[in-house]
Amino acid sequence: MNPQTIxxxxxxxxxxxxxxxxxxxxxxxSAYQSSLTVRDLRIARGEIPRGFKIGFTNRNIWxxxxxxxxxxGSVYDTTLSFCEGRGTISLGSSCQxxxxxxxxxxxxxxxxxxxxxxxxxxxxEWVAPGFEIVQSHLPDWKFKAADSVxxxxxxxxxxxxxxxxxxxxxxxxxxxxxxxxxxxxxxxxGDQTIDKGCGANVLDSPLRALHHFLLELRQCPKAPDLVQxxxxxxxxxxxxxxxxxxxxxxxxxxxxxxxxxxxxx
Numbered sequence: 001m002n003p004q005t006i007x008x009x010x011x012x013x014x015x016x017x018x019x020x021x022x023x024x025x026x027x028x029x030s031a032y033q034s035s036l037t038v039r040d041l042r043i044a045r046g047e048i049p050r051g052f053k054i055g056f057t058n059r060n061i062w063x064x065x066x067x068x069x070x071x072x073g074s075v076y077d078t079t080l081s082f083c084e085g086r087g088t089i090s091l092g093s094s095c096q097x098x099x100x101x102x103x104x105x106x107x108x109x110x111x112x113x114x115x116x117x118x119x120x121x122x123x124x125e126w127v128a129p130g131f132e133i134v135q136s137h138l139p140d141w142k143f144k145a146a147d148s149v150x151x152x153x154x155x156x157x158x159x160x161x162x163x164x165x166x167x168x169x170x171x172x173x174x175x176x177x178x179x180x181x182x183x184x185x186x187x188x189x190g191d192q193t194i195d196k197g198c199g200a201n202v203l204d205s206p207l208r209a210l211h212h213f214l215l216e217l218r219q220c221p222k223a224p225d226l227v228q229x230x231x232x233x234x235x236x237x238x239x240x241x242x243x244x245x246x247x248x249x250x251x252x253x254x255x256x257x258x259x260x261x262x263x264x265x
Contacts, residue, residue, distance in 0.1 A: 001017075001150075002034075006034065006151070006152075007038050007041050007042070009095075010093075010137075011093060012093060013095045014095070015139055016138055019143060019144065020034070020147055020150045021144040021146045027146050028149060031147070031150040032220050032223070033221070035149055035153070038152065039074050047077060048077040049074050049075070049077075050076055050080045051080070051231035051232050051233075052074060052213065052226075052230065052232045052233075053072065053073050053074075053075055053153050053232070053233045054072050054209055054210075054212075055071045055073070055148065055153050055155075055235060056068075056071055057209040058197075058201045058235055059203075061239050065148075066143075066144070069145065070209070070213065070216070070235070071145060071148055071149050072216065073152045073153020073154070074155070075155060075158055075233070080157075080158050080160070081157070081158070082160045082161075083159060083162075083260075085161060085162055085261065087260075087261075088262065089133055090157075090264075091133065091244070091245050094133060094157070095137050096135055096242070097243050097244075098241055098243060099134075099241055099262075100131065100132045100134055100235075100237075101130070101185050101187050101253070102129075102130045102236055102237065103127060103206035103233070103237075104128045104129070104160050104161075104231055104233045104234070105124050105206070105210055105231070105233075105234065106125045106126040107124060107125060107228055107229065108123055108166075111123040117173040117174075120173065120207070120211050121172065126163040126166060127166065127176075127180070128160050129160075129161040129258060129259075129260040130233050131159045131249065131262050132155065132156075132157070132233055133156040133157040133158075133159075134154040135151075135154060135155075138151070158231070160233075161251075161259075161260035164257070168256075177207045177208065178205075179256060180206045181198070181200040181204060181206075182198065183198060183253065183255070184196065184254045185197050185252060185253045185254070187241070187249070187252075188249065188252065189241075190248055194241055195238035195241065198237060201236075202237060203235075206235075209234040247264045248261065248262070248264070
């Protein structure tokens with residue numbers, strides 16, 4: 001399956017006929033290069049990269065999806081929206097969509113080479129709650145890690161809630177790391193509690209998930225670096241749950257984050 005075909009399936013929401021990993025030479029390195037080619041195709045048609053998503057940072061769900069390490073993909077102006085506590089997302093042509101409550105960071109600057117946690121902390125401008133709509137173009141969400149990378153990191157849409165300036169939350173990386181690790185979330189569909197999680201579920205804290213991603217990004221040939229203004233969503237605090245149009249979901253995040261509600265169209 002070539003990048004042009006992958007992008008066509010993204011646009012029309014149709015399942016893939018077969019996974020790219022069926023090819024004997026298609027592993028993670030090939031998948032990332034395919035994903036970067038799709039990124040170039042999207043840029044060529046006018047879409048603007050706005051940052052990244054990190055997937056499979058929650059070790060609790062690795063065995064469920066048969067993926068045992070984090071992956072990443074790109075976020076675009078066409079897949080990103082902001083709100084102050086309640087927003088909408090159109091499921092549109094998404095394929096087998098699911099919802100994930102996450103922590104999102106906004107970058108103040110490009111982190112230093114070989115950035116420590118402290119360097120990374122100094123490069124962050126804000127933090128916010130988020131909902132990512134993820135999708136899979138393989139039936140029943142059955143895939144290998146390389147397939148999920150080629151599938152755009154499974155990204156469909158990212159809704160970012162109320163952004164809080166970093167200097168209003170913490171004064172050091174250690175403080176932020178501990179604070180977000182201890183933060184809880186209750187995921188609700190309407191009035192029904194669906195799942196619960198915490199920041200520690202994502203590689204021990206969202207800040208550590210971001211640091212892991214930065215190292216992986218900079219080791220990937222031809223990958224762009226983090227830059228000022230990028231957003232990065234750091235992975236789900238719960239399992240990913242199937243969604244459909246007409247539903248309303250709430251992520252009741254604890255401080256320093258805030259409640260986020262989304263109506264699915």
